Amino acid sequence: MKHACLYAPFFFGLAVWASSAPAASQKECPPELAAESPTVPLSIEQSDINSGELSFDEINDHGELLFLTKFNICDGRGRPETTGGGDKRALPTVSEDGESLDRGQQAKLRTSAPDSDACASCHNDPEPGGAGDFVANVFVLAQTLDPVTLSVSPSRSNSRNTLGMHGAGPIEMLAREMTDDLQSQRAGLPDGIHTLVTKGVHFEIEILGGQVVEAEGIDHDLIVRPFHQAGKVVSIREFTANAMNHHHGMQAEERFDLNPAKGFDPDYDNDGVERELTIGDLTAITIWQAQLSTPARVMPQQKADRFKVRRGKLMFNEIGCTYCHKPEMVLESRDFVEPDPYNPPGTCAGAADGCPDYTFDMTEVGDLPRLEKGPGGTAIVHPYTDLKRHNLCDDPGPDAIRWFCNEQLAQGRPDQGGKPGSEFFLTRKLWDVGNTAPYGHRGDISTITEAVLLHGGEGRASRDAFTTLPTDAQQAIVAFLKTLQVVPQQ
């Protein structure tokens, strides 16, 4: 949805907007920058969302603005005293190669970030909210380093390609329903090895002394974390609060100002701006991402090509790709409900009157095309993932770097889900694969076929089956995958 109408008054006079909608915290530039203004001068308050004072469109348009805008210093961009992981930075410090850096943190740094001024600077293909080219890769974990690193070496960070958020609403809700299901199946189970099944996905777990001590493709708490390629983030909101601090140095008050663990410091990064992002702001940008269009199948014009695509879809199933890339999952509810009950502490917390559920029907509201309706109030999702982590590595030799097992830091880091040689990446959603090249977690693969050939480990059998197919059958599979696309808004 476009925000031109609601936000036009920002540029032609604040008073007009202030009288037509409930204004909240207002930001100003410091005296020496009096000729400038913040790009988003007005935040919205959660209480105005709770009371129904703000309509869906007003909340959504504000969320879009927050995603698109290039924040400036008057908004609070930059984090002179805070790492991209959200910790206090040791002061003063120098970089690892001895170069003196102002308080260990430059205003912008490609490696340890802040690396950009807008979410849409990376997430923009084929439209804002979408994926990114290799140039938009993030050096994941470099943001937590203090002092910062100037290196892009794989021994310091994992270079990861930008994922798209189209369909993120249904994905978050699938994960929640799966988690509910797993938690209730797990309750009361005796010690031993059990297989839990939810939405057609199998998770093997081992319980010992009443605790889950081993779990396949999921964390031991049996919470499905559908976001980030290693499956470590519960919700769009949790991700957004991290990304705002990491990439832009914009602190969400629920994570900082209102957080007892941060000492209730209203300016934790000490950049002179308080309430950089209100709880209402975070709700708005979450809702905007959740309502983005759902990826769809865009069929070719020619009948012969359509037959080829249909044949490719059947072959994709026959050679076992659908074991992980699930073509269909059913959502019991069509609603997106914010906030996520499985959020970590400090997410949407501290609001004076709380964060009661904000609900919208994903089949009726939001960008087109929307989530598909199913029978009896259900919805049908075509995510081409199982939201489970897998091990695609069985070639630890010198060629491993060519396979999907090339990350060094992942292995053994509990915060990145890895155990040496073990399952590491969530099955990649393929529902947007047709127009979100390049491919692979690092975005260094230029064709779909190469991506398929790099599947080892649990993916090897289907990959080998692919290689034995005649060329026209391989072409049919690629043609089918290319029909899975994000449909840009006009």
Ligand code: HEC
């Ligand atoms: C410098 C580029 C860059 C910027 C800026 C950026 N992102 Fe991302 N985003 C990424 C990358 C790379 C990933 C994948 C990370 C991974 O797998 O470890 C990602 C993943 C995500 C995801 C998870 C998607 C999924 O399906 O798992 C969300 C949500 C997200 N970003 C939201 C945001 C928001 C909101 C902002 C602005 C506050 C933002 N991003 C800014 C590069 C960026």
Ligand code: HEC
């Ligand atoms: C064992 C589970 C599993 C099976 C089976 C599997 N995949 Fe994957 N697939 C994954 C995972 C995990 C990734 C992410 C790999 C990475 O980026 O490190 C992935 C990534 C991909 C990608 C890259 C997508 C992108 O946007 O970067 C393509 C294309 C793909 N798979 C196609 C296939 C095809 C075709 C088959 C059948 C021949 C198949 N996969 C079988 C788990 C699987």
